[in-house]
Amino acid sequence: MTTYYVYSHEPMPRTDLFAARDYNPANDYIGYNSLYIPPITAREWTALPDRMQSLRHQDRSDKQGHKYHVFADEIVKANEERLKPRGVIFLDHEPSANERTVLGAEAEKRNLAFRLACIQDYEMALREAEAQGRTLRPLTYVKECYQVLGMERPGSVEALRAQRQPGEVVADRFTKALEALVEKLVTAKEVAAHAPKTQPAGGPTPTRAT
Numbered sequence: 001m002t003t004y005y006v007y008s009h010e011p012m013p014r015t016d017l018f019a020a021r022d023y024n025p026a027n028d029y030i031g032y033n034s035l036y037i038p039p040i041t042a043r044e045w046t047a048l049p050d051r052m053q054s055l056r057h058q059d060r061s062d063k064q065g066h067k068y069h070v071f072a073d074e075i076v077k078a079n080e081e082r083l084k085p086r087g088v089i090f091l092d093h094e095p096s097a098n099e100r101t102v103l104g105a106e107a108e109k110r111n112l113a114f115r116l117a118c119i120q121d122y123e124m125a126l127r128e129a130e131a132q133g134r135t136l137r138p139l140t141y142v143k144e145c146y147q148v149l150g151m152e153r154p155g156s157v158e159a160l161r162a163q164r165q166p167g168e169v170v171a172d173r174f175t176k177a178l179e180a181l182v183e184k185l186v187t188a189k190e191v192a193a194h195a196p197k198t199q200p201a202g203g204p205t206p207t208r209a210t
Contacts, residue, residue, distance in 0.1 A: 004048040004072040009087030009111040020140040032078040035070040048072040087111030115145035
């Protein structure tokens with residue numbers, strides 16, 4: 001039987017943000033058909049359960065209910081593309097030492113790109129709100145994205161300078177952030193080139209990474 005593994009650059013869901021009123025963990029749980037695996041720890045490979053079981057009742061008269069199952073491959077199929085930008089990677093085997101190194105770097109690169117996109121979306125929405133005489137506060141997760149990428153949030157000293165030179169400074173901010181992402185990409189390639197080429201027990205195993 002195939003054993004699937006999952007890796008995420010950040011916890012999924014973000015249990016540390018459960019107390020934040022603007023965080024919805026429903027989008028970050030990994031599961032299928034109303035069954036979800038327990039929260040996974042960041043930067044660790046976690047084996048998915050082969051299958052999960054629950055009861056479903058068709059209506060109020062269905063007291064006994066009937067069992068239904070969700071299998072690991074169904075969880076992977078339902079989540080691999082959806083969570084790929086967040087830095088979540090699935091494999092259909094236990095990762096080798098080389099895969100742990102290379103895919104960990106790849107997951108970080110994707111996660112940073114996702115965070116940059118979150119900032120860009122927020123600032124675009126903020127400009128639209130300000131044009132209508134309103135303001136727009138960033139979500140808790142977006143605030144964290146600014147911190148992770150080392151970017152100044154609107155309202156800071158740098159942001160006020162950007163209001164006087166909007167085109168130049170805004171372009172500079174995002175250019176620096178993009179340069180950092182490119183550096184991560186180069187680093188990931190270098191890591192892949194120098195990582196130990198070990199094989200899992202039993203010889204080569206086809207890799208399924210997303």
